[in-house]
Amino acid sequence: xxxxxxxxxxxxxxxxxxxxxxxxxxxxxxxxxxxxxxxxxxxxxxxxxxxxxxxxxxxxxxxxxxxxxxxxxxxxxxxxxxxxxxxxxxxxxxxxxxxxxxxxxxxxxxxxxxxxxxxxxxxxxxxxxxxxxxxxxxxxxxxxxxxxxxxxxxxxxxxxxxxxxxxxxxxxxxxxxxxxxxxxxxxxxxxxxxxxxxxxxxxxxxxxxxxxxxxxxxxxxxxxxxxxxxxxxxxxxxxxxxxxxxxxxxxxxxxxx
Numbered sequence: 001x002x003x004x005x006x007x008x009x010x011x012x013x014x015x016x017x018x019x020x021x022x023x024x025x026x027x028x029x030x031x032x033x034x035x036x037x038x039x040x041x042x043x044x045x046x047x048x049x050x051x052x053x054x055x056x057x058x059x060x061x062x063x064x065x066x067x068x069x070x071x072x073x074x075x076x077x078x079x080x081x082x083x084x085x086x087x088x089x090x091x092x093x094x095x096x097x098x099x100x101x102x103x104x105x106x107x108x109x110x111x112x113x114x115x116x117x118x119x120x121x122x123x124x125x126x127x128x129x130x131x132x133x134x135x136x137x138x139x140x141x142x143x144x145x146x147x148x149x150x151x152x153x154x155x156x157x158x159x160x161x162x163x164x165x166x167x168x169x170x171x172x173x174x175x176x177x178x179x180x181x182x183x184x185x186x187x188x189x190x191x192x193x194x195x196x197x198x199x200x201x202x203x204x205x206x207x208x209x210x211x212x213x214x215x216x217x218x219x220x221x222x223x224x225x226x227x228x229x230x231x232x233x234x235x236x237x238x239x240x241x242x243x244x245x246x247x248x249x250x251x252x253x254x255x256x257x
Contacts, residue, residue: 004257005250006148007243008141008190010107012155012181013197018216018236019105022197023152024049025238026101027255031093033086033102035109036154052099054089058082058113064121071120083117086110090140094147101239102144107153108183111137134186141190150239153191156182193223193246197236218242225249 013019020042024030029050032039035058043051060078064070093102104110112122118133119125144151157179163171181187188194195218202214216236223229223246234245240255 008151008192010153010191010194017197017199023103029099030101031099034105036105065123075120079117094143101150103152105154108156111183158182194221
């Protein structure tokens with residue numbers, strides 16, 4: 001029997017640029033592990049798709065910056081109350097035959113949760129200890145390969161800054177005008193493709209009437225199976241239609257099987 005195709009995809013973009021709508025077009029059922037609480041009002045547009053949404057309203061003390069009892073206690077709490085259930089639900093989704101696609105919304109916050117579960121804080125963590133954190137993150141992603149399920153990793157983006165020296169010789173941070181993906185900085189090595197969602201605002205004429213409607217687009221940042229797509233900007237489309245471009249050697253109907 002021919003194996004079902006699957007794809008591990010990273011999706012990044014500014015707020016309201018179409019990330020949730022896009023992953024809602026993926027083959028179902030769709031298991032969503034949500035830390036962003038942005039599904040309401042979007043997934044209802046897809047009544048024929050089965051969604052299983054698990055939400056994690058994890059809270060933490062962001063003022064903790066040093067090792068000690070506070071950080072240890074917070075790590076233990078995050079691990080028991082949030083990270084362990086997240087792991088169990090992820091394993092459940094990958095083992096559930098009714099789930100075809102698993103979504104982390106957002107993977108940026110999953111990475112935060114994992115770091116907090118290990119260190120109890122997000123700053124001043126020793127780089128030498130990130131090996132085990134990266135290994136645990138990668139082990140979860142490998143479940144998608146083993147189960148041959150689609151996986152969509154949604155990422156926030158943040159403004160990019162650079163340090164300059166002003167005319168008085170003082171260093172300061174200034175915006176570059178660019179946006180950068182937030183989360184695990186090695187995500188490119190874990191996925192098959194990664195894209196950016198874009199929303200172009202409508203253009204109004206002198207009378208305030210919309211002359212050019214707004215539109216959603218995707219920028220293909222990297223495609224492992226079809227590198228000819230790298231750097232291309234296309235109109236937003238469904239998951240299956242995107243796979244016809246990023247994973248062209250798989251039969252189109254096989255994604256829905």
